[in-house]
Amino acid sequence: MTSCPSPLLLQLFYDPSLLALLLEQIVNGLLVGSFYIVLSLGLSLIFSLGGVVNLSHGAFYAIGAYLAYEAEKRVGFFGAMVISPVLVALIGIVIERLFLKRLYGKDPALGLLFTFGLALVAEQSLRMIWGTTGLPFSIPDALRGQWIVGDFIYSYYRLTILGVSVLAVLGCWLLLNRTPFGLVVRAGVRDPEMVRALGISLNPALAAIFALGVGLAGLAGVMSAPLAGVQPAMGSEILTAAFVVVVIGGLGSFWGVVLAGLLVGVVRGITVFGCPPGAEASMYLLMVLVLLFRPRGLLGERFEKFE
Amino acid sequence: MTTIDRRGALKRGAALAGAAALPLGVPALVQAQDDSIRIGHITPRTGFLGQAGEQGFRAATLAVEEANAAGGVLGRRIELVAEDSVNPATAVNKAQKLIERDKVICLIGEVSSASALAIAEQAARAKLPFFNTGSNSDALRGQNCNRYLFHIEGSNTMYTKTIGTWQKQKNLIKGARWYFLTADYAFGHDLFRVSSRFLAENGGIVLANDMVPTNTADYSSYILKLRSLKPDYVYLNLAGVDQTTFLKQYREYNLPFPLTGGVMDTISFWAAGLENLSGTWQSLWYHGIANKDAQAFSRRFLAKYKLPPDNQAWGDYVGVRIALQTIAETRRTDAASIVQHLEKGATFDLLKDRKGMFRPWDHQLLQEMYVVQVKDKARSKDKWDIFDVIEAVPGPKDSFEVIQPTQAENPCRMT
Numbered sequence: 001m002t003s004c005p006s007p008l009l010l011q012l013f014y015d016p017s018l019l020a021l022l023l024e025q026i027v028n029g030l031l032v033g034s035f036y037i038v039l040s041l042g043l044s045l046i047f048s049l050g051g052v053v054n055l056s057h058g059a060f061y062a063i064g065a066y067l068a069y070e071a072e073k074r075v076g077f078f079g080a081m082v083i084s085p086v087l088v089a090l091i092g093i094v095i096e097r098l099f100l101k102r103l104y105g106k107d108p109a110l111g112l113l114f115t116f117g118l119a120l121v122a123e124q125s126l127r128m129i130w131g132t133t134g135l136p137f138s139i140p141d142a143l144r145g146q147w148i149v150g151d152f153i154y155s156y157y158r159l160t161i162l163g164v165s166v167l168a169v170l171g172c173w174l175l176l177n178r179t180p181f182g183l184v185v186r187a188g189v190r191d192p193e194m195v196r197a198l199g200i201s202l203n204p205a206l207a208a209i210f211a212l213g214v215g216l217a218g219l220a221g222v223m224s225a226p227l228a229g230v231q232p233a234m235g236s237e238i239l240t241a242a243f244v245v246v247v248i249g250g251l252g253s254f255w256g257v258v259l260a261g262l263l264v265g266v267v268r269g270i271t272v273f274g275c276p277p278g279a280e281a282s283m284y285l286l287m288v289l290v291l292l293f294r295p296r297g298l299l300g301e302r303f304e305k306f307e
Numbered sequence: 308m309t310t311i312d313r314r315g316a317l318k319r320g321a322a323l324a325g326a327a328a329l330p331l332g333v334p335a336l337v338q339a340q341d342d343s344i345r346i347g348h349i350t351p352r353t354g355f356l357g358q359a360g361e362q363g364f365r366a367a368t369l370a371v372e373e374a375n376a377a378g379g380v381l382g383r384r385i386e387l388v389a390e391d392s393v394n395p396a397t398a399v400n401k402a403q404k405l406i407e408r409d410k411v412i413c414l415i416g417e418v419s420s421a422s423a424l425a426i427a428e429q430a431a432r433a434k435l436p437f438f439n440t441g442s443n444s445d446a447l448r449g450q451n452c453n454r455y456l457f458h459i460e461g462s463n464t465m466y467t468k469t470i471g472t473w474q475k476q477k478n479l480i481k482g483a484r485w486y487f488l489t490a491d492y493a494f495g496h497d498l499f500r501v502s503s504r505f506l507a508e509n510g511g512i513v514l515a516n517d518m519v520p521t522n523t524a525d526y527s528s529y530i531l532k533l534r535s536l537k538p539d540y541v542y543l544n545l546a547g548v549d550q551t552t553f554l555k556q557y558r559e560y561n562l563p564f565p566l567t568g569g570v571m572d573t574i575s576f577w578a579a580g581l582e583n584l585s586g587t588w589q590s591l592w593y594h595g596i597a598n599k600d601a602q603a604f605s606r607r608f609l610a611k612y613k614l615p616p617d618n619q620a621w622g623d624y625v626g627v628r629i630a631l632q633t634i635a636e637t638r639r640t641d642a643a644s645i646v647q648h649l650e651k652g653a654t655f656d657l658l659k660d661r662k663g664m665f666r667p668w669d670h671q672l673l674q675e676m677y678v679v680q681v682k683d684k685a686r687s688k689d690k691w692d693i694f695d696v697i698e699a700v701p702g703p704k705d706s707f708e709v710i711q712p713t714q715a716e717n718p719c720r721m722t
Contacts, residue, residue, distance in 0.1 A: 007515065008532070021535050025528055032525050132352070132361040133614070134551055134578030136690065139559060153534065155559045158527070227550060227559070228524045229551045229578055233355060237522050272517075272528035277491050279528070280520035 005274035008236055013097075024152050031158050034165035039220040039238065039256050040245035041172060042213030048189045049209045050104050050250040052111035057242055058123035058215050058235030060102060063089045064218025065234060067226040069135050077140035081164070081222050088218030089211040096210040109222055119236065126232040131258035133139065134231035161223050168219060169258060172212070176254065188242075189252060202234025217242075244283050248290050250300025317432040322488045324562040336339050340556040343384040344640060346371070346630060347400055347411030349426060350623070352391040355547050363416060363440060363623035364389055364614050366607060370627035373607075374564070376553040380635050387627075398422035402429040413438065417625040418619065420444035420494050427456045434580040434642050436649075437632060440622035443570060444497050445712065448669045452719035454646060457670045459626050461591045463494075466570050469589040469659065469676040469700045472514040474567070479540070481510035483688065486538035486564070490545050490551065491518040494526070498569040499545045501712075504543075511609040512540050521549060526556045534562055543568030558583040573617035573693075581693045589700075590658065592678055596696050601658040615691045621658065628656050660699065666711070673707035675699040 012018045043057045064084050067307045071080035095118070103111045142159040187195045188202050195202055198205035221234075228234065245264055249256030271282040277284075290298060331359045348367045350360040371387045379385055393397035398417070405411045406429065407585040412435040417423040430437035431453045439447065439458045448462050461469075472481050485506055487574060489499040495518070503513050514536055517529055541564050545553055550572060557566065559600035566586030573593065576584055594605040594615040605626065609615040616624065630645075632655060637644045649670070654662040663674035679694035688694065 004518075021532070024531055028527050028531055031513075032527065035525075079522070093449040127353075132576055133358045134548065136578055136580030136583075138555070138580050138582050144559075144561075151535075153560060155527075157559060174582065224524065229548060229555065230576065231358065231548060231551075233353075233357070233548075237355075238524065241524075244409055269527075269528045272532065276529070278520065282597070 004277050006276060008275055009274040020151050022270070022273055026266050027152070029266035029269030031154070031162050031261055031265070032268065034162045035220060035223060035261035035265040036245050036264050037258050037261035038168050038216055038223070040242045040261060041169065042216035043242050044246045044249065044251070044253070044257045045209050046213040047246070049185060049195055050100070050206050051108060052100060052103065052115065053108060054115050054213070055239065056115040056118040056122060057214070058237070058239030059119040060088050060092065060214040060217040060235070061221040061238055062126060062232065062235030063091065064221025065120060065137075065216070065230045066130055067283060068222040068225050071229050072137070081219070083223050085215045085218040089215030092211040092214035093207055096207050100210065101203065101206065123232050123235060124266045130232070132232060134229050137225045137230050139226040151265065155202050157226065160240055164219070164223065168216065173254065181205065181208070226247055241283065244287050250286050250297025253297065256297055257298030310644060318604040336503070340398070343386040344634065345386045345388055345409055345411045346627065347409060348387050348389040348403035348623070349392050349405060349412045350400065350412055351393055351414035351418055351422065354393045357494070358617040359418050359441060359547070359572060359617070362574060362617050363418070363621040366608065366616055366620035366624035367627050369611060370568065370607060370624045374627075374631050377504060379636060380631050385631065392417065392426070394420050395419070395422045399425045399429060402426045406430070406433045406435055411435070413630050413645065416440055416623060417442050420447060423447055424451055425462045427451065427453060431455050434451060436642055436645050438626040440626045443500060444494055445717070446497060448671050448712075454671050454721050455642065457649060457665055457672070459622050459629070459672050461676060462671060462712065463498045463569065463710040464501045464716070465676060465710045466589055467498070467505050470567055470587070470678060472700050473587075473698070475509055475676045480506055482512070483539040484512045484514045484709045485540050485542050486514050486533045486536055487516035487542045487544060489516055489518050490549060491520050495544050501532060502542065502544065502569045506581055519549065522676055523549060524552065526553050530557060530560050530562070538564055540564060540656045541566050544570070546570060546572065547575060551578045554579040555583045558585065559706070565647050572619070574600060574619065576693055577617070577691055579682055581682065581687055581690065584693060587678065587680045588674055588695070590679045593618065593677060593679055593696060595694060596659070596661055596677060597694065598658060600656065603660050625655070626659055668714070668721065669717055671711065672721060673711070675701065676710060
């Protein structure tokens with residue numbers, strides 16, 4: 001039995017009331033998209049500034065979820081939402097200072113190999129510390145419940161995710177565009193040589209951006225823990241999606257990631273409505289289409305160092 | 308920065324990776340004593356089925372330890388040689404290694420139906436018994452059956468008919484509208500085929516079936532869709548991590564449609580947590596069943612591993628015990644004697660009220676299964692106490708064949 005195109009899609013042609021259902025899927029896609037943004041933004045930042053393709057991004061996402069599991073028992077969910085990403089960022093700084101800083105400006109394959117190895121080590125470590133079986137993690141009682149508007153239904157928890165995501169994105173934007181630190185970062189993205197020539201060390205910025213980037217991954221891990229479970233392989237499973245969002249948005253583009261995250265969420269929602277078996281494939285198809293017509297991604301800029 | 312730095316960093320990374328990988332390799336490196344009887348254990352212990360596989364490995368280890376503590380079998384020590392079969396290709400290599408290099412007398416394990424098929428082919432070629440303890444696909448018992456392949460795990464049909472028989476008794480099927488959510492690979496397709504067939508035969512209506520890719524992290528779109536369809540029941544044909552994720556997100560939306568499904572793995576349900584569970588399900592074995600052997604086994608397992616055995620642990624534990632009992636009873640370790648003994652209807656204690664035996668023509672272990680209902684949180688003793696056992700299916704007086712595929716439904720022809 002094939003479910004593509006779905007009976008719903010065919011019905012849409014003679015039953016306009018189903019448009020409401022389609023609209024509901026689109027709005028829900030925006031909610032899902034906000035999660036993709038937080039997940040991918042850090043990946044994009046780290047690549048833009050340090051030129052490192054961070055294959056361990058998923059691992060930091062998983063670590064965020066596991067630390068939240070521990071923190072939640074002690075300080076509750078909201079405390080965990082703050083503490084866990086901060087801890088992940090600190091781990092990020094240690095790794096950046098010990099290992100990654102040696103790889104900037106070298107053959108990109110080295111950073112790739114290092115972070116790939118790191119991801120394997122991290123996943124195996126999670127297994128050794130917390131066991132191979134998934135850990136239960138539920139939506140906190142305060143955020144249980146649904147908001148029902150007419151025919152639409154939204155869970156409070158997902159609306160909270162949306163709120164936190166918006167705050168995280170705005171915070172990052174302000175940091176990058178309204179602070180002296182952000183100025184150095186943006187300059188470093190465009191022309192690191194010139195920044196160095198001006199006598200400004202990029203090292204603190206590189207460390208801070210790596211910490212911020214993996215901290216965002218950790219935050220995404222905390223947010224998804226009550227929805228998608230906490231288990232050792234969660235990081236490697238989500239990594240590809242994060243890359244797809246960054247590539248669609250365009251390397252080095254802040255708003256590109258935001259746009260791409262929302263698009264991926266919406267396209268996925270529509271696919272579930274119209275052709276469920278293609279749900280996971282839809283984001284890849286979107287990526288192919290974008291790359292065909294805009295090889296640099298939707299909002300990717302032409303930077304000398306990426307050419 | 309010098310090249311030495313770069314190489315140094317890589318070396319450090321590699322050393323870390325090596326250290327992390329080590330514990331998995333150790334069991335295979337242990338050398339056997341000369342006259343010991345070697346049993347090959349092969350199951351996925353990493354990857355998306357790794358959680359279940361690890362439970363199976365623990366249980367098989369426990370079974371062998373207990374056998375050795377009791378003096379071994381035929382006066383010989385038992386040795387478990389364990390391998391991690393991540394995917395079908397690896398499974399083939401590891402099976403060959405166990406057969407040719409380690410000279411095991413039989414293979415036990417597996418969770419993935421695809422890997423089990425690959426291992427079964429290797430075992431059949433080498434004429435070595437393979438006890439499948441975790442793969443549900445009907446095809447393994449059907450067109451892919453062979454003389455050396457035995458199934459301790461229940462088939463998709465058994466799982467479907469267990470819950471279905473109960474639903475039929477309660478008159479929940481006739482005229483009811485069912486929404487299906489099905490894993491989009493061989494296992495799910497097989498399960499959808501047998502479960503929708505059972506419902507249709509008994510007057511149920513398949514409202515819609517959505518095929519879901521494995522490792523889906525977000526089910527909100529599917530949940531919104533089924534909400535608009537207003538089914539009487541939601542029937543889940545998902546496995547592993549996907550089962551956990553759906554259960555949690557379904558609870559998030561608090562929809563009124565009762566949940567049930569074509570398969571239930573305790574480990575996925577534990578991972579979801581009791582507050583996220585609902586509905587009536589089936590179980591091959593559950594540590595809460597009122598049977599004193601089952602309780603004793605659960606206590607021993609809990610003492611050793613700090614969590615109770617799940618249905619997968621039960622499968623591998625019973626698998627090792629069946630193999631050892633067969634050797635003890637035939638006083639031989641060759642494949643022909645083992646197969647003959649099993650086909651002749653030898654009975655085995657399964658940590659359930661009724662003893663079980665293999666059906667001679669398709670080698671399925673005939674046994675009881677259970678209908679279980681998610682427990683009221685107030686009565687739950689600990690985080691693993693998630694079900695009330697409603698009843699055994701088939702009932703105490705019914706034939707084991709009630710939940711089996713009939714000979715007409717199962718194309719198995721052994722040569």
